[in-house]
Amino acid sequence: MLHWDAETLWQDLEPQAPGLSIEVLAETDSTNTRLIERGRQGLDAPCLLVAERQRAGRGRLGRPWWSQPGQALTFSLGLKLAPADWSGLSLAVGLALAEALGDRIGLKWPNDLWLRGDDRKLGGILIEVTPLAEPGLRPGERWVVIGAGLNVAPLPETPQDPDTFRTGYACLQEFEPALTAPQVLHRVAGPLLRAVLAFESEGLSTLHARYAARDVLAGRSVQAGALTGVACGLSADGSLQVRDALGALHALHSGEVSVRPC
Known part of the structure; x- marks a missing residue:
């Protein structure tokens, strides 16, 4: 397995999400599926679940998302949230990831990360929400799983994801050749968690101008x-x-x- 240094990352994130665990799997079907099942079973402590390889990752509209060790970063964050309005959570998540990854990254509504000016897909987001049936919940509280897939290394010769043929493929090593999947996780996990917690209290109200600065569709x-x-x-x-x-x-x-x- 790759070296993820989960302990250091946990020390940074756990004060913001008490009870958080960070788990790294060599292989699984889908990190989103694993965490959705945990929530349904009542195992709803915050969790950041990373898989070096996903056999059955899912994208938007049911599209498959495959990953191989080191070629992509695939992870899911599961936690309980109770925002006044769930609308726009994927936009807040995408914005947090894009800003953490640098100026080259743009946002394609509603949940894709693209190279700005290049129309090639760098990553995607899948958010799934399920009800909780335990006492003492806050009004509107749900178990939410935020999945992300980010291309790190160049594509293998025979890409499995059919979406790569429609939008083109981009990866972070194109402009940071030495970047690794663990380094990307350490770069994005903190901003992502902070953005999700801020969304719970503020919604999209403070994010429109920042989103507009990275919007790859505006005016087109x-x-x-x-x-x-x-x-x-x-x-x-x-x-x-x-x-x-x-x-x-x-x-x-x-x-x-x-x-x-x-």
Whole structure:
């Protein structure tokens, strides 16, 4: 296995999430699946679960996400949250990851990380929420699992993920050749946890300007299902605004459609 130095990372994160555990697996089907099952079983202490290899990782709209040791960083963060409004959590997560990884990283609504100006996919986010059935919960509290996959090294000769053929493949070693998956985890885990906890209390209210600075769709012609128009940034609730050829503004909500530049 790679050297993850989980103890040092735990010392940094546990004060922000008391009871947090950090676990690294050589292989699993899906880190999201493992943590969703824990939540359903009532094992809902905060957990950061990392897998060097995922056999059945999942992306948005059910797309598969494969990973090999060292080629990608795949992990999930599970914890209990009770935000007043869940809308836009994936945007807050994506923003935290992008800012932690540097200026080259842009955001494609609703949950992809792309190289800015290059339209190649660097990573993706999958958030899953399940109810809790234990006493003493805060109003609206749920078990949320935040999964992320980030490409670290160049793609093998025969990519397994069909999404790479649609959007192109990007990886962090293109501009930081010595970067490793454990180093990426140490770079992003703290900002991610802080962003999630801040979202619980503040929602998206303070993030719109920062998101706009990394928005790779803004001002571009996009297609979402049968709708074609110009992307006009986020609305207050995190939906994507698209203006059609007649000037009408449409609000697209995460999970409804796949949006791609024309």
